[in-house]
Amino acid sequence: MGKMRxxxxxxxxxxxxxxxxxxxxxxxxxxxxGGTVTKPEFKVDPDTDEILASGEKVAYEDxxxxxxxxxxxxxxxxxxxxxxxxxxxxxxxxxxxLFPVGRLDKxxxxxxxxxxxxxxxxxxxxxxxxxxxxxxxxxxENLSQxxxxxxxxxxxxxxxxxxxxxxxxxxVPGDRQCCxxxxxxxxxxVKRMFASVGNEVVYLxxxxxxxxxxxxxxxxxxxxxxxxxxxxxxxxxx
Numbered sequence: 001m002g003k004m005r006x007x008x009x010x011x012x013x014x015x016x017x018x019x020x021x022x023x024x025x026x027x028x029x030x031x032x033x034g035g036t037v038t039k040p041e042f043k044v045d046p047d048t049d050e051i052l053a054s055g056e057k058v059a060y061e062d063x064x065x066x067x068x069x070x071x072x073x074x075x076x077x078x079x080x081x082x083x084x085x086x087x088x089x090x091x092x093x094x095x096x097x098l099f100p101v102g103r104l105d106k107x108x109x110x111x112x113x114x115x116x117x118x119x120x121x122x123x124x125x126x127x128x129x130x131x132x133x134x135x136x137x138x139x140x141e142n143l144s145q146x147x148x149x150x151x152x153x154x155x156x157x158x159x160x161x162x163x164x165x166x167x168x169x170x171x172v173p174g175d176r177q178c179c180x181x182x183x184x185x186x187x188x189x190v191k192r193m194f195a196s197v198g199n200e201v202v203y204l205x206x207x208x209x210x211x212x213x214x215x216x217x218x219x220x221x222x223x224x225x226x227x228x229x230x231x232x233x234x235x236x237x238x
Contacts, residue, residue: 005042010030013059026038063095064115067225068222069110069215070110072106076102076106101113109206110207110214127185130164131237135204136205138204139176143175151168151197155197163189168181190204
C-alpha cells in the first residue's frame with residue numbers, strides 16, 4: 001500500500017490523536033525494525049516494517065469488520081452527545097473511521113455490521129442490490145393469514161410504490177410472532193409494514209443481512225470480528 005508517516009500509522013491504529021502520538025514518539029517508546037524512532041514524519045511501509053509501541057507489535061489494519069448483537073437503548077450512529085452509540089460497544093476497535101452499515105432503531109436488537117469498508121457498505125445498502133434482511137418480530141395483536149398474505153405481496157406504507165414482496169416464515173395463523181424477510185431498507189420499514197395491516201411491532205430483532213447471520217453465542221451488546229469466510233461471502237454476495 002506504499003509508505004506513510006509513522007504518526008499517521010500509529011494514530012490510525014488507535015494509539016491516540018496525532019499530537020498525542022508525537023509526545024509518545026518523543027518519549028522513545030516506538031521502534032521500527034528494532035531501531036527507536038522519534039520523528040513523526042518518519043516514513044514506514046505497513047506491509048514490511050515491524051513497528052512496536054511500548055514493546056507491543058502494532059499491525060496495520062486497512063479494514064476492520066465486526067458483527068455486533070446490538071442491544072436495545074443504543075443508537076446506530078458514529079457519535080452522539082447524549083446517547084450511547086453502537087461504536088461505544090466495540091471496545092477493542094483500532095480504526096477511528098468505523099461506522100454501522102445501515103441503521104437499527106434504538107429499541108431494535110440484533111445483527112449490525114460495523115466496518116470502515118465504505119465500498120462494501122455501499123454495495124450492501126444500495127437499493128438496486130435488494131440485499132435480504134431477516135427479522136424476528138413480536139406483535140401486539142395476533143397476525144391473521146390474510147394479513148400475512150398482504151405483507152408477502154407488498155403493502156402501502158405511504159411511499160410512492162408498495163413495498164417489495166416479503167417472505168414470512170415461522171408463522172402459525174393467529175400467532176403473535178414470526179420472521180419476516182425484506183429486500184429494501186426504508187425508514188422504520190418493518191414497523192410501518194405491520195402498522196399498514198393494523199398491527200404493532202412490540203419487539204424487533206435482526207437475524208441476518210445477506211449471507212451474514214447473527215452468531216447465536218453473542219448476547220446483546222457483545223461482538224466479534226468477522227471470519228475471513230464471512231467477509232468473503234459478504235463481498236461475493238454484494
